[in-house]
Amino acid sequence: AQTVTQSQPEMSVQEAETVTLSCTYDTSESDYYLFWYKQPPSRQMILVIRQEAYKQQNATENRFSVNFQKAAKSFSLKISDSQLGDAAMYFCAYRRTTYGDKIIFGKGTRLHILP
Amino acid sequence: NAGVTQTPKFRVLKTGQSMTLLCAQDMNHEYMYWYRQDPGMGLRLIHYSVGEGTTAKGEVPDGYNVSRLKKQNFLLGLESAAPSQTSVYFCASSSPLGLKGQFFGPGTRLTVL
Numbered sequence: 526a527q528t529v530t531q532s533q534p535e536m537s538v539q540e541a542e543t544v545t546l547s548c549t550y551d552t553s554e555s556d557y558y559l560f561w562y563k564q565p566p567s568r569q570m571i572l573v574i575r576q577e578a579y580k581q582q583n584a585t586e587n588r589f590s591v592n593f594q595k596a597a598k599s600f601s602l603k604i605s606d607s608q609l610g611d612a613a614m615y616f617c618a619y620r621r622t623t624y625g626d627k628i629i630f631g632k633g634t635r636l637h638i639l640p
Numbered sequence: 641n642a643g644v645t646q647t648p649k650f651r652v653l654k655t656g657q658s659m660t661l662l663c664a665q666d667m668n669h670e671y672m673y674w675y676r677q678d679p680g681m682g683l684r685l686i687h688y689s690v691g692e693g694t695t696a697k698g699e700v701p702d703g704y705n706v707s708r709l710k711k712q713n714f715l716l717g718l719e720s721a722a723p724s725q726t727s728v729y730f731c732a733s734s735s736p737l738g739l740k741g742q743f744f745g746p747g748t749r750l751t752v753l
Contacts, residue, residue: 534680570744572740572742575741618741620738627698628742
């Protein structure tokens with residue numbers, strides 16, 4: 526069965542600095558999708574970035590980028606120039622490309638931004 | 641577009657009471673999901689639906705029932721609420737291949753006394 530592990534329950538970073546959140550996953554599939562979701566105090570789940578496993582190029586969305594290491598089954602999220610609004614719970618998620626499959630979420634990393 | 645909406649946003653129940661949570665989406669998504677979120681547990685899938693009239697069990701289905709009578713709506717029912725069902729409930733929807741991920745509702749905070 527596929528699993529997603531986020532080994533850092535909480536992290537802190539100084540405002541304007543860079544922080545990396547870790548995520549590893551276990552799968553025997555060769556093609557799949559990976560996602561990072563952000564959940565701010567408002568509780569709303571927001572998709573931050575996604576990566577298709579067949580693409581070697583790491584995805585980037587403004588200040589957010591990923592380091593996708595397929596062989597190591599690692600999918601870390603880098604946030605550059607951290608802002609107070611980045612404070613949230615971040616969830617890593619995995620989904621097979623199989624039609625109709627479900628997303629599997631990690632347990633989350635709570636990110637604190639220090640002013 | 642409203643996206644995914646959930647009704648109600650908050651609810652307090654007494655043990656043994658029943659209630660239904662309503663989820664609605666206007667994105668014409670085939671797939672809909674119900675999750676619960678508890679501290680330190682992340683999101684756990686309760687039930688999901690791959691189309692109108694079809695439902696399936698997720699990771700933690702016990703104590704819950706669901707119905708998908710219309711494509712845009714997905715109902716989550718608690719027949720006899722228990723304190724262990726105190727949680728935040730999220731509904732989500734997606735296209736079948738889910739390339740854009742899942743779209744989430746704002747959540748419902750349920751407290752069972």
